[in-house]
Amino acid sequence: MPYRPAVRHDGSMDPDPKEIVRRGYDAASVRYDAEFGGATKYQAWLSELHSAIPAGGQVLDVGCGSGLPVALSLADAGFDVTGVDISDVQVSRARELVPRARFIRADVTTVEFTPKSFDAVVSFYALIHIPVPEHPALLARVASWLRPGGLFVATTGQQAWTGSEDDWLGSGAAMWWSHADAGTYRTWISDAGLTIEREELVSENDVGHAFFLARRPGGP
Numbered sequence: 001m002p003y004r005p006a007v008r009h010d011g012s013m014d015p016d017p018k019e020i021v022r023r024g025y026d027a028a029s030v031r032y033d034a035e036f037g038g039a040t041k042y043q044a045w046l047s048e049l050h051s052a053i054p055a056g057g058q059v060l061d062v063g064c065g066s067g068l069p070v071a072l073s074l075a076d077a078g079f080d081v082t083g084v085d086i087s088d089v090q091v092s093r094a095r096e097l098v099p100r101a102r103f104i105r106a107d108v109t110t111v112e113f114t115p116k117s118f119d120a121v122v123s124f125y126a127l128i129h130i131p132v133p134e135h136p137a138l139l140a141r142v143a144s145w146l147r148p149g150g151l152f153v154a155t156t157g158q159q160a161w162t163g164s165e166d167d168w169l170g171s172g173a174a175m176w177w178s179h180a181d182a183g184t185y186r187t188w189i190s191d192a193g194l195t196i197e198r199e200e201l202v203s204e205n206d207v208g209h210a211f212f213l214a215r216r217p218g219g220p
Helices: 017-036 043-052 070-076 088-097 132-145 182-191
Strands: 058-062 080-085 102-105 118-123 146-157 161-165 175-179 195-204 207-215
Touching: 017 088, 017 175, 043 070, 043 118, 043 146, 058 070, 070 080, 080 088, 088 102, 118 132, 132 146, 132 175, 132 182, 146 182, 182 195, 182 207
Parallel strands: 058 080, 058 118, 080 102, 118 146
Antiparallel strands: 146 207, 161 175, 195 207
16 A cells, blocks of 8 residues: 555654655765765676666666666666656756666656566665555566566565664765565565566675566566
């Protein structure tokens, strides 16, 4: 079900977490790229994608951020790339940094794409900013957008957690996260009709995420 702001005991409303995420990335877009490697990260995953997607294939980047590095790498490799992100600043930067791709400022849980229109859907470190109750329906939508044989490649939570940080990356803005555990994502991805071909733990200091590569059954 969609997230609904909760009423506090004092009668005020908790802010919509999606607005926290949007404002956080608006404030920290450049800082985020500098902190986490910008165009240099995810190289092994992207190299694998280059060889796994049909030449000239259509790819959707969910939570595309500034376009670095996923949309840039895939567009440079000749793929037809569409990115979607909730942050106005991120999308504006992506349009400047990756002019060969197209970018949409939207909530991915409500944006519409034609069924069976993508050869791959990629989402790195974006699902973890969407309220957990919305994840199963979103994964079903992702599966519907894939062509038979299409790939879903994503990072998710490894352990269940929902929380926030007040001054994210020193930007002065808050950030919010929400994710289930890897076993739950395994079930949700399978329930969406996708076949999981690989699952890995991505260790990151004292935390970690799960990496999934799944495929919609069928093919040419």
